[in-house]
Amino acid sequence: MFEFLFITTICLFGVSFFLCVFSSVLKNNTCSSTAKYLFIAAVVLFIISGIYRFYSHFSMNFIEISSSIWGYFYLFSLLLLGIFYTFLKGWSGNFNSFIGIISPFIITIMLISVPFMNSSRKIILDPESAGIFFYILPVHIIVSIIAEIFFFFSFAGSILYLILDWQLRKKTSMKLIYQLPSLETIKNFNKWSISKSLIFISFGIISGIIMTFITYKTFFMGSAKEFHIYFSWLVIFCVFCIRRDLKIASRKISIINIILFILIMFLFIFTNIFIKEGFHSFI
Amino acid sequence: MNSTEKTPEIGLIGISHKTASVEIRENFSLDDSSIDKISELAGQAEINEIVCISTCNRTELYYTSNNIQKSIEALTVILTDISSFSGTELEKVIYKKFNKDAILHLLTVTSSLDSMVVGENEILGQVKEAYRKATALKKTGPVLNKLFHQAFNTAKKVKTETEIARSPLSVAFIATELAKSIFEDLSRHKALMVGAGEMAELILKYLTKFNIKKITIANRSFHNAQRIMDQLGSDAEIITLDDLKDAAGKVDIIISSVSSSEYIFTKELAKKALKAKSSSPLFIIDIAVPRNIDPAIGELDGIFLYNIDDLQQIANENLKSRLKEVELAKTLIESDADDFHKWYEGLSIVPAIRYVKDKYNNIRKNEIERYRKSRLKHLSDRDFEIIEQLTKQIMKKTLHDPIMYFKKFQSGSGQKEALKKSIKVVLELFGK
Numbered sequence: 001m002f003e004f005l006f007i008t009t010i011c012l013f014g015v016s017f018f019l020c021v022f023s024s025v026l027k028n029n030t031c032s033s034t035a036k037y038l039f040i041a042a043v044v045l046f047i048i049s050g051i052y053r054f055y056s057h058f059s060m061n062f063i064e065i066s067s068s069i070w071g072y073f074y075l076f077s078l079l080l081l082g083i084f085y086t087f088l089k090g091w092s093g094n095f096n097s098f099i100g101i102i103s104p105f106i107i108t109i110m111l112i113s114v115p116f117m118n119s120s121r122k123i124i125l126d127p128e129s130a131g132i133f134f135y136i137l138p139v140h141i142i143v144s145i146i147a148e149i150f151f152f153f154s155f156a157g158s159i160l161y162l163i164l165d166w167q168l169r170k171k172t173s174m175k176l177i178y179q180l181p182s183l184e185t186i187k188n189f190n191k192w193s194i195s196k197s198l199i200f201i202s203f204g205i206i207s208g209i210i211m212t213f214i215t216y217k218t219f220f221m222g223s224a225k226e227f228h229i230y231f232s233w234l235v236i237f238c239v240f241c242i243r244r245d246l247k248i249a250s251r252k253i254s255i256i257n258i259i260l261f262i263l264i265m266f267l268f269i270f271t272n273i274f275i276k277e278g279f280h281s282f283i
Numbered sequence: 284m285n286s287t288e289k290t291p292e293i294g295l296i297g298i299s300h301k302t303a304s305v306e307i308r309e310n311f312s313l314d315d316s317s318i319d320k321i322s323e324l325a326g327q328a329e330i331n332e333i334v335c336i337s338t339c340n341r342t343e344l345y346y347t348s349n350n351i352q353k354s355i356e357a358l359t360v361i362l363t364d365i366s367s368f369s370g371t372e373l374e375k376v377i378y379k380k381f382n383k384d385a386i387l388h389l390l391t392v393t394s395s396l397d398s399m400v401v402g403e404n405e406i407l408g409q410v411k412e413a414y415r416k417a418t419a420l421k422k423t424g425p426v427l428n429k430l431f432h433q434a435f436n437t438a439k440k441v442k443t444e445t446e447i448a449r450s451p452l453s454v455a456f457i458a459t460e461l462a463k464s465i466f467e468d469l470s471r472h473k474a475l476m477v478g479a480g481e482m483a484e485l486i487l488k489y490l491t492k493f494n495i496k497k498i499t500i501a502n503r504s505f506h507n508a509q510r511i512m513d514q515l516g517s518d519a520e521i522i523t524l525d526d527l528k529d530a531a532g533k534v535d536i537i538i539s540s541v542s543s544s545e546y547i548f549t550k551e552l553a554k555k556a557l558k559a560k561s562s563s564p565l566f567i568i569d570i571a572v573p574r575n576i577d578p579a580i581g582e583l584d585g586i587f588l589y590n591i592d593d594l595q596q597i598a599n600e601n602l603k604s605r606l607k608e609v610e611l612a613k614t615l616i617e618s619d620a621d622d623f624h625k626w627y628e629g630l631s632i633v634p635a636i637r638y639v640k641d642k643y644n645n646i647r648k649n650e651i652e653r654y655r656k657s658r659l660k661h662l663s664d665r666d667f668e669i670i671e672q673l674t675k676q677i678m679k680k681t682l683h684d685p686i687m688y689f690k691k692f693q694s695g696s697g698q699k700e701a702l703k704k705s706i707k708v709v710l711e712l713f714g715k
Contacts, residue, residue: 168587171589174460180464182466183466184466185467247558251584
């Protein structure tokens with residue numbers, strides 16, 4: 001049953017994405033509204049499949065839900081969907097742009113989660129940790145994930161920027177141009193996203209340092225996860241600086257933003273899934 | 284419309300760019316006094332309602348009449364008088380449409396499918412203005428009021444549900460739309476106009492409409508620059524062409540149309556301008572022939588360079604995409620025209636319903652009055668109010684079924700004959 005729901009959800013996201021691209025290129029209103037309905041159906045099925053999975057496997061225990069690898073991916077997608085919808089629903093009043101951006105990412109995350117679907121690995125908190133650690137840990141995880149999501153926004157915005165820039169240079173048609181916000185709007189959005197990402201990742205680091213200090217009486221343990229978060233902060237800070245001050249063309253900044261995001265995401269998945277040591281690891 | 288009156292017919296008589304050249308059309312142009320005159324004469328020709336549309340591409344008279352033949356003859360005479368054309372000459376260029384064809388035509392015209400440039404926006408405003416004039420002259424009634432409002436709604440629907448009016452065809456407007464695709468809010472950006480070409484002026488006019496922050500005009504002739512500034516009605520800075528190098532780094536949009544045999548804006552100059560502007564983009568429109576801007580500038584990051592051919596190419600693409608939408612727009616228009624026609628056909632039952640209602644009401648009133656003077660003399664006014672209400676309710680409930688029987692024809696199409704027969708039978712039953 002779950003497998004059926006899961007595959008149908010991926011298919012619906014995929015079909016809605018292709019219909020949305022198709023309708024944008026061919027200006028087909030029927031396709032556009034079909035894409036919208038299929039996307040809504042995909043989101044509903046996505047939620048149902050999650051509830052079904054959690055109910056059948058974990059009896060709806062939130063701690064257990066968020067501690068499995070698959071649950072982690074699921075909640076990450078859900079959060080991405082929610083935050084993305086909250087911030088982007090008003091863009092040009094065009095639901096298609098929203099579907100076009102979010103669907104491929106949801107599909108990718110869902111596909112990445114497939115090998116871990118039946119994994120018994122769960123987040124095991126450091127055995128020496130206790131007390132206030134349990135309160136700071138969720139805050140640390142959530143703000144760090146939100147930071148990554150805002151970084152993802154700037155990544156998606158950079159892709160949009162390149163698409164619009166390419167369309168404006170192509171000089172043949174305004175079809176796609178009409179579907180997108182202005183270059184300046186996207187640029188400002190990217191700047192805003194990266195600044196939010198920097199704020200949240202800084203909070204993530206501060207909460208992590210507090211956690212380490214409380215538990216081990218040191219600020220730095222040298223674990224892979226710590227290296228990852230410091231490296232992420234450095235990358236986000238660099239992107240923030242070049243977006244803010246340096247006189248680099250926005251197209252180049254967008255390319256840099258995309259490359260760095262892919263690098264960080266690779267490290268993020270690697271450190272969180274494949275390394276079985278350190279705080280809150282999947283063991 | 285009294286109970287014995289038959290439903291008026293809808294008619295149209297007109298001339299447009301599709302049937303006549305501009306040399307002929309200009310003879311049919313109607314000014315306010317001609318419209319007043321037509322409206323005045325319309326009453327004598329048994330025309331109940333009339334709306335006169337007169338634009339550079341068409342002159343059309345929409346009317347309703349109970350004697351359609353007499354009305355056509357009268358309107359033909361009026362148009363002959365206005366144009367000084369003979370009857371035979373007139374017959375070659377005018378078209379006449381009735382009822383459903385006239386309805387469909389108005390909806391097509393208002394939705395700009397019949398325009399010279401399909402999807403243009405002006406026609407809707409022109410039809411609205413014509414309708415406003417007709418209502419001011421009290422020459423519209425229930426049928427044309429409903430028809431014109433339907434036409435406005437259909438035009439709006441076509442505009443929102445199809446892409447027909449979305450892609451601009453005017454080069455100047457395309458340039459403005461491109462500026463809006465690059466910059467979030469034009470009121471925060473500055474434009475520089477180099478030279479004083481007609482097209483550049485038009486682009487600047489559009490940019491002014493979108494509240495461009497500041498305009499700088501660089502021109503050889505101060506007098507010409509001053510004239511453009513006056514026409515725009517906004518404050519602009521006037522500079523000479525020698526100051527161009529400094530000005531380029533301070534603006535976001537450059538419109539160039541100066542006549543020059545060599546590039547006035549080179550790649551080096553563009554690089555300097557970009558440096559001065561930080562990472563903010565520069566939108567350059569080169570509409571001069573020969574070109575003023577080095578095409579190599581277009582390769583630079585942060586610069587979007589469009590020449591007249593680029594803009595024309597987009598205009599051509601937009602036209603193609605508009606024409607693709609025509610079929611969808613036609614379907615919407617036909618569906619709305621069908622709905623209106625059903626409503627209009629249903630109007631023929633209104634006199635019959637009114638006749639039956641009036642007949643029952645008169646009987647009711649007469650009987651109450653008769654009893655008031657004789658057997659029910661002792662009752663108070665309050666009692667008669669109650670009797671009045673009671674009999675009204677009885678009448679309403681008694682007539683409910685026959686009225687519903689009439690109304691069911693209103694929603695069905697192709698039942699015109701059945702409706703006529705039924706009306707006849709029912710009216711005979713009710714003693715008419």
